[in-house]
Amino acid sequence: MILPIVAYGSPMLKRVAEEIDADYEGLQELIKNMWDTMYHAHGVGLAAPQIGKSIRLFVMDSKQIIENAEPDDEDLHLYKNPTKKVFINAYITHRKGTEWGYVEGCLSIPNIRENVYRPEEITIEYQDENFEFHTETYDGINARVIQHEYDHIEGILFTDHLKPLKRKLLNNRLTDISKGFTKADYRMKFGVK
Numbered sequence: 001m002i003l004p005i006v007a008y009g010s011p012m013l014k015r016v017a018e019e020i021d022a023d024y025e026g027l028q029e030l031i032k033n034m035w036d037t038m039y040h041a042h043g044v045g046l047a048a049p050q051i052g053k054s055i056r057l058f059v060m061d062s063k064q065i066i067e068n069a070e071p072d073d074e075d076l077h078l079y080k081n082p083t084k085k086v087f088i089n090a091y092i093t094h095r096k097g098t099e100w101g102y103v104e105g106c107l108s109i110p111n112i113r114e115n116v117y118r119p120e121e122i123t124i125e126y127q128d129e130n131f132e133f134h135t136e137t138y139d140g141i142n143a144r145v146i147q148h149e150y151d152h153i154e155g156i157l158f159t160d161h162l163k164p165l166k167r168k169l170l171n172n173r174l175t176d177i178s179k180g181f182t183k184a185d186y187r188m189k190f191g192v193k
Contacts, residue, residue, distance in 0.1 A: 003037045003051045004187040008109045008157070009178020012049050012192045017056045017153040019089045022131045024055070031086055031129055034059050041186040043107045045145050047152030050108050052192050056089045058149040062142050069141070078120070078140035090126035092150055093135075095119040102144055104158045110184040112173060116161045118147050 006012050020027070030053070038046040044065055047058035063082035078100070097120030105113040121139040124146060128134060138146055148158060159167060159174065176182060180190045 001033045001036060002040045002187070003033055004189040005037065005041060005046075005107045005184075006050050006052050006192045007177055007180070007182070007188045007190045008106075008159075008174055009190070010108075010192040012052060012054060013108060013152070013157060014155045015049065015054050016155045017047075017049055017054045020055045020057065028129070031057070031059065037186075038107075041107050041184075045149040046107065047149045049152050049155075052189065056153045058087050058090070058153060060085060060087070060142075060145045060149055062145050065141050065145070080140060081142065083138070083142045083145075086129040087124070087146070087149070088127040088129065088131070090124055090150060090153065092122050092124050092147070094123040094137075095121070095147075097121040097139070102141075104144075104148060106148070106158055107184075107186070109157065109159065109174070109177060110182050110188070112159075112170060112177075114158070114162055114166065114170070116148075116158050118144055118161075122147060124150070 034046050037051060038059060044062055045058060045060035048055045061084040066079050066082045069079040099117040099119050101115045101117045103113050104116045120143060121137060122143045123137045125135045
């Protein structure tokens with residue numbers, strides 16, 4: 001089932017999400033719905049707060065970015081190893097490497113894309129959809145997508161990483177989104193508490 005995506009301005013997007021356990025009701029169906037919603041909206045990641053659930057769950061699939069990328073030679077190493085995964089109760093334990101800029105967007109903030117700088121490599125501890133524990137290291141575009149989605153379960157949006165002047169310049173457009181004055185190719189939900 002395709003779910004509506006919570007829009008910028010909702011307090012739901014600014015909360016630190018809560019851990020869940022294997023008894024979380026309807027989890028497997030929720031994960032399936034998140035995949036359906038993400039692909040329908042042409043996203044590469046989706047976090048539970050974006051569909052109105054304040055839980056530490058996100059999904060990501062970097063395949064389309066990696067397959068469609070045309071990076072120059074010096075950035076070629078950043079686009080490798082497509083990754084499709086479910087992350088539950090995730091915590092980034094380490095970040096390292098040179099911060100690099102990439103133009104990010106967000107399904108909760110339609111029609112706004114800005115350059116965000118993030119470290120090249122991360123180590124993350126998480127549980128998969130079967131609640132098996134993993135500690136893994138990612139780099140390049142995979143690390144970027146994971147950090148973006150991880151921020152959602154920490155109550156952080158990509159616009160929070162922008163310099164104050166850039167945020168100020170975007171303020172009117174962000175306010176319009178929060179009031180429902182935006183267009184997206186997918187259903188959105190405004191003012192979710």
